[in-house]
Structures are given as C-alpha cells and as structure tokens.
Amino acid sequence: MGKSYLELVNECDKFPYYADNPAFYTEHLKNYHFFKVSGCDAILGYILNSSVEKFQFPEDCWAVDPVNRTVTLVTPPNATPKQRSDLIAKTLADTVKRGDFEILKGWRNEMYPVYGPSGEFLLEMERCASPLFGIVTYGVHATCYVEDEKGLRIWVPRRARTKQTYPGMLDNSVAGGMSTGEPPSECIIRESMEEASLPEDVVKANAVPTGCITYFYVRGERAGGESGLMQPEVEYIYDIKLDASIIPKPCDDEVEDFRLYTVEETKKALANGEFKPNCSLVLIDFFIRHGILTPENEPDYLEILARMHRRLEFPTASHCSR
Amino acid sequence: MGKSYLELVNECDKFPYYADNPAFYTEHLKNYHFFKVSGCDAILGYILNSSVEKFQFPEDCWAVDPVNRTVTLVTPPNATPKQRSDLIAKTLADTVKRGDFEILKGWRNEMYPVYGPSGEFLLEMERCASPLFGIVTYGVHATCYVEDEKGLRIWVPRRARTKQTYPGMLDNSVAGGMSTGEPPSECIIRESMEEASLPEDVVKANAVPTGCITYFYVRGERAGGESGLMQPEVEYIYDIKLDASIIPKPCDDEVEDFRLYTVEETKKALANGEFKPNCSLVLIDFFIRHGILTPENEPDYLEILARMHRRLEFPTASHCSR
Incomplete structure (x- = not known):
C-alpha cells in the first residue's frame, strides 16, 4: 500500500487549522513570534521562538516584543522597500558571520519578495533566509x-x-x-x-x-x-x-x-x-x-x-x- | 465600473474567516447553535439563534443546550440513517403545519444528504429545510x-x-x-x-x-x-x-x-x-x-x-x- x-x-x-481544534491551534501559535514591519499591521510570517532566541536582532532596527510575540523591523513608517531590504540584508550578513543558523549556509544570492495587504512590494530578502522569517x-x-x-x-x-x-x-x-x-x-x-x-x-x-x-x-x-x-x-x-x-x-x-x-x-x-x-x-x-x-x-x-x-x-x- | x-x-x-479577525469571528459564532446528532462529535451545520427560538423542537428527540449552543438530534448512538431521517421528517412536518418559517413554504419533495466525518451518510432531510440547519x-x-x-x-x-x-x-x-x-x-x-x-x-x-x-x-x-x-x-x-x-x-x-x-x-x-x-x-x-x-x-x-x-x-x- x-x-x-x-x-x-x-x-x-502541515500547519494546523483553527477549525480542526481551536484550543490546540491557539496553543500551537505560541511557538512562534510574528514578523512585522513598522507602519504595516499585517503579520508577514511566523518565526520559531527557538530562532528568535538564537537570532541576535540588533536593537537599532529590530523590536522584539515577548508579550505580543512580535519581531518588528523598525523604520520610519514611510520607509521604502529598499530601506527595509538594506536593514534586513545587514542583519543577515552579521548573522551569517556568527554561523548560528544551518539554513543560512545555503546562501544563494537570490532575493525573495515580501508583499503587504494590498499585494504591494514591501521588502526583499536572501532566499535561504525566508524560512527563518516564515514569509x-x-x-x-x-x-x-x-x-x-x-x-x-x-x-x-x-x-x-x-x-x-x-x-x-x-x-x-x-x-x-x-x-x-x-x-x-x-x-x-x-x-x-x-x-x-x-x-x-x-x-x-x-x-x-x-x-x-x-x-x-x-x-x-x-x-x-x-x-x-x-x-x-x-x-x-x-x-x-x-x-x-x-x-x-x-x-x-x-x-x-x-x-x-x-x-x-x-x-x-x-x-x-x-x-x-x-x-x-x-x-x-x-x-x-x-x-x-x-x-x-x-x-x-x-x-x-x-x-x-x-x-x-x-x-x-x-x-x-x- | x-x-x-x-x-x-x-x-x-460570505461567512467570516477566523484568521481575518479572531475576536470578531469568535463573537460572530455566538449567533448560531451547532447542529449535531447523537454519537457523532462533528458539527453538521450552524442554526441561527433566531431560528432556534422560533423552532419548537420536540423534547423527545431533540436536546437544545443554550450554554454550549448545540441542537442535538437525540437517538441511540447506533441509530441508522433512516431512523435519524424519519425523526427529522416528523419534526419538519409539524413545523410546516405551524407555518413559522417562510423558507419551509418552498417544499420540494427532494431529499438532501448529510455526511459524517469519514464522508459516511448520516441522514437526509427535505431540501428546503437545509438552510435552517445550515448543512x-x-x-x-x-x-x-x-x-x-x-x-x-x-x-x-x-x-x-x-x-x-x-x-x-x-x-x-x-x-x-x-x-x-x-x-x-x-x-x-x-x-x-x-x-x-x-x-x-x-x-x-x-x-x-x-x-x-x-x-x-x-x-x-x-x-x-x-x-x-x-x-x-x-x-x-x-x-x-x-x-x-x-x-x-x-x-x-x-x-x-x-x-x-x-x-x-x-x-x-x-x-x-x-x-x-x-x-x-x-x-x-x-x-x-x-x-x-x-x-x-x-x-x-x-x-x-x-x-x-x-x-x-x-x-x-x-x-x-x-
């Protein structure tokens, strides 16, 4: 067979559905932080709590909120996609140097886009990093x-x-x-x-x-x-x-x-x-x-x-x- | 345009999605009772609270639970589809006589099926009644x-x-x-x-x-x-x-x-x-x-x-x- x-x-x-078991789903979501950017309400991806712990987000451009479980890229609200992408690129370059994440060893020099609630382009990041942010x-x-x-x-x-x-x-x-x-x-x-x-x-x-x-x-x-x-x-x-x-x-x-x-x-x-x-x-x-x-x-x-x-x-x- | x-x-x-607004969805669900049958955990449909109030469910074969908001067709757990369907048919015939529901005036003499969690046939009911039970x-x-x-x-x-x-x-x-x-x-x-x-x-x-x-x-x-x-x-x-x-x-x-x-x-x-x-x-x-x-x-x-x-x-x- x-x-x-x-x-x-x-x-x-593989990700659970709310309707199948509301209590389990709500509990399961607590394993993740929500990836957000300044000026946009939407959740752009789920980041494993274990990744958040290991990831040394520089405080000048990232806000980690352990209560609401959010990881927010902090910029002026009217930042351009290039400004957001540059900040992420810098964060990722530093993270790669530390060698903390196996997945970042598969660097491909290929940029993957992230979109906002109206389908508008918000930012881009190196392809191999996308599963870390869950985009x-x-x-x-x-x-x-x-x-x-x-x-x-x-x-x-x-x-x-x-x-x-x-x-x-x-x-x-x-x-x-x-x-x-x-x-x-x-x-x-x-x-x-x-x-x-x-x-x-x-x-x-x-x-x-x-x-x-x-x-x-x-x-x-x-x-x-x-x-x-x-x-x-x-x-x-x-x-x-x-x-x-x-x-x-x-x-x-x-x-x-x-x-x-x-x-x-x-x-x-x-x-x-x-x-x-x-x-x-x-x-x-x-x-x-x-x-x-x-x-x-x-x-x-x-x-x-x-x-x-x-x-x-x-x-x-x-x-x-x- | x-x-x-x-x-x-x-x-x-038209029905809301949990993910769009969890609080609204949870609140919205309170407008409904859940249609169930004995011996089956699944919710088979949503019944408007206003319909539940107007519907005179005979107590010998229906249990209305206002706390859990369920309306359950009560039978032995191993009832056959025919037994369930007969009870519903009788309830509907009495309800039609009372003339409480506009939608039951569109009687079509056509039976619509209801299935259980493994796709198995559970019961059938008159077509025009299906939106009342939300099946x-x-x-x-x-x-x-x-x-x-x-x-x-x-x-x-x-x-x-x-x-x-x-x-x-x-x-x-x-x-x-x-x-x-x-x-x-x-x-x-x-x-x-x-x-x-x-x-x-x-x-x-x-x-x-x-x-x-x-x-x-x-x-x-x-x-x-x-x-x-x-x-x-x-x-x-x-x-x-x-x-x-x-x-x-x-x-x-x-x-x-x-x-x-x-x-x-x-x-x-x-x-x-x-x-x-x-x-x-x-x-x-x-x-x-x-x-x-x-x-x-x-x-x-x-x-x-x-x-x-x-x-x-x-x-x-x-x-x-x-």
Whole structure:
C-alpha cells in the first residue's frame, strides 16, 4: 500500500487549522513570534521562538516584543522597500558571520519578495533566509505533457543526486522559485529554458496558466537546514502541452534526465513517495483538472482541493497593476 | 465600473474567516447553535439563534443546550440513517403545519444528504429545510462551451422569469442540486437532459470533471425565505466541450433560452451582476483553468482561488468507496 493522495497533501500542508481544534491551534501559535514591519499591521510570517532566541536582532532596527510575540523591523513608517531590504540584508550578513543558523549556509544570492495587504512590494530578502522569517514564497511549476493516440503522458525529470535539496527525487517538468520583480509568465519562460531546454517560442505558444496551489509547508530534514521552519507557499501552475517531437533536455547539472511517464507510471511513483513533496501536489492538481482523479475514484477529493488552495494567513502578491 | 471578480466571490463566500479577525469571528459564532446528532462529535451545520427560538423542537428527540449552543438530534448512538431521517421528517412536518418559517413554504419533495466525518451518510432531510440547519449542500455545475475558429464561446441560459429563486438571472449551462444517493456523474447526465436537452451519450463522451468549488453562502433576499440562513456549498464542476452543431435547448419551463456568449460578453454580464451568484464562481473557475484570468490580469487571483476552495468547517461527502 503506497501513500494516498491526501497523505501526499498532508506532507506539504502541515500547519494546523483553527477549525480542526481551536484550543490546540491557539496553543500551537505560541511557538512562534510574528514578523512585522513598522507602519504595516499585517503579520508577514511566523518565526520559531527557538530562532528568535538564537537570532541576535540588533536593537537599532529590530523590536522584539515577548508579550505580543512580535519581531518588528523598525523604520520610519514611510520607509521604502529598499530601506527595509538594506536593514534586513545587514542583519543577515552579521548573522551569517556568527554561523548560528544551518539554513543560512545555503546562501544563494537570490532575493525573495515580501508583499503587504494590498499585494504591494514591501521588502526583499536572501532566499535561504525566508524560512527563518516564515514569509510566503512564490514559484512556478509546469506540467509538460503529450496527448496523442498513445494517451496522456507526462514529462518527468529526476533531480541530480548531487543537489542540495531533495537529491535524486522526481520533479515537475519545470519548476523554480520567483525572485523579486519577475512576473510568473516571465519566470516560466526562463525556467523552461534553464531546466528543460525548451525554447521561448514553444513555451509562449503552449504554456497556459491554470491556477495556483497554496499550502503551509513546515520544513523537515530533506529540505536542508533546521527542521520545523515555516514555508507558506504559492505555486503558479502552468500546463504545457507539447507535440511528441519536442523533447525536454537537461540544460544544467541540476537535472539528471527526463522521461515520459504514463498516467499509471506517474501514479505509482507518487504512491511510492518518489516525487519532491510539493511536486506531488502539482500533479494531483493536474490529475483533478484533467478528470483523471474524480469525485468517484478519489475518496478525499474535497479535502484535497481545499487543502491545496489554502487561504494563507499572510498577505500575498499581486502581479497585476490595478 | 462593474463588479470585480473578487466582489462576485464575496457575494457567495460570505461567512467570516477566523484568521481575518479572531475576536470578531469568535463573537460572530455566538449567533448560531451547532447542529449535531447523537454519537457523532462533528458539527453538521450552524442554526441561527433566531431560528432556534422560533423552532419548537420536540423534547423527545431533540436536546437544545443554550450554554454550549448545540441542537442535538437525540437517538441511540447506533441509530441508522433512516431512523435519524424519519425523526427529522416528523419534526419538519409539524413545523410546516405551524407555518413559522417562510423558507419551509418552498417544499420540494427532494431529499438532501448529510455526511459524517469519514464522508459516511448520516441522514437526509427535505431540501428546503437545509438552510435552517445550515448543512452542507451539494450540486453539479457544468460549463458547455464551443472552441473553434471563432474562439471560445459559452452556452448561457437565462432562468425563467417565473422561477421561485433568482428569476430572470443568467445561469450556468447545466446546474442542479444533488439529492441523496445520486453520484455527481449521474447527476450531471440527468441535469444535462432536464435543463439543456443534451443526450446522455453526448454528455458521457464530453463531460470532464475538473474539480469542485466550495464556499460558505449566507442567504439574502433573492434566495427566498428568511434572510441570513446558512448555506455552505460544494459544487462539483464539469467542462462539457461541444461541437458547434450541438445546441442546448430548454426542456422544461425553468429555462427561458440558451445563447452562445463570447468570453467578452460573459465577462460583461458577470460585471453587471446578471448571473446567479454561485454561477459567477463557476465561470471564474472556468476562466482561471482555461488561462483567461491570469496572475497578471487579475489582481485578486490568489484570494479568489483560495476563497472558491474554502475548507468548510463541516464534514463533507465522499462519493467513492474506500
């Protein structure tokens, strides 16, 4: 007996829900401090109390309130995103030097954005620090597939055995994190070339945005760095239907190879836990939208759909000017 | 300026969220009693306090607890669904006679099911009583569409001006409530014939289940009956791609006519508030899955997706034997 689809969802959407047990949820929240910035009411992320204790927040620009359990970046209320980001960068640089956090050893020189209640850009920080602050992170994931007389088949890459995170596991056809300032439609084009050698014109002609999945991940050992860090995530989803003549190929050393999986082979690999956790969700979403998983063959259909579209407790991005 | 898509979602998903304002939510819940049955811990629905006051629950089979705010159908713990349903039927028959509730004047002789925590069938009750108990109701909604050299167009019916609920408003191509014992795939075939005169073989060949939408509706005036009653809903979604030669036609007097709307015409009618509220959501979901609404043209993309897939506070159905 392999893993059920709901079990795969549970591995990604791990943070408790208030409605399931209000008393437990309220108690559980006490394990965290709330990350805030001056001039903005919203809670931007959850920081583990154990991280707050270890983190030497410089008092000139951080206020730690142990009663309300807040960690606030203190600036003039009308500070610019650059001012906030610079202060965080300086704090992180000092923290890296002290070597207190395993997760900061995975420095990537990639900036992740944080948004305010109206989807406005508030600040950015180094990618590897995001789980320390528990901020929402964004990515694009695409399922490349072929549908012809042989049925529907999915292009599945295997991650390099040397990769820092989830080495050797199966992945979505194209997947990558969204850095500051990069809209999803550009990110999917860049990643499709970088990860699958798919030319821009092919992606532009065939990639269809079909929604997003959202879940509240709590990092385990395979993710690298400290366990128990928060990672609420938004993944913008694309379907890319390809002619059988177009064959994705690794472009760097992050991917070992691509194989065309039948639906049955994909299901088997999912049940075996061979996919990176959040990639399982993208395939489950694909299966539901394409009528492969149905209300009558999947007992947890409703719970899965709700859990994969979790309404996060934090403000999220808007990539559209109003 | 017409209604935004998020405003249309707000009209359907009206019950507050804990995370938005914990104090308000906790206070707001005090307006309701929780509907329960003996032997099952789960809350099956919310009953307005004003309904509890007016409802003369017979003491031999109902326990009203004003402290914990519960209304419990009292039976032996191992009662059968039929035993529970019979008790409720008797209570409702007596209540109808007293004429205390406007909503019970819309009696339909149609039974709606209530499920327990594992998706098991617990009981059924007359459809028009479901908002009094605030139980989850289920339906199927299909978007019939044509996609050819003229682009994508959607079959849109107008509800008869004489219909009891939402008269004269625009509707989804096919939509209907699911009675006890009818799985979604059978319901969509029956409703497609009853509402759009689509033959069974056409529906079987072309209907693809593509997910479900869930939201917590609070009934207003246009819904008929008392205002403020609870209606948490699950709608199973189908896409039915039709050849341009197949033309849906009204089969009874519930539908006035069908017209083929372009995407632009559909968008305009949505913004004008011409669609029945939950039908708007089905079209928004269709637009998102088909890449018509994207992260870059819809500012509320993430909020809309999460709100249309609300994780309901109540147990929901499983139409699949484990």
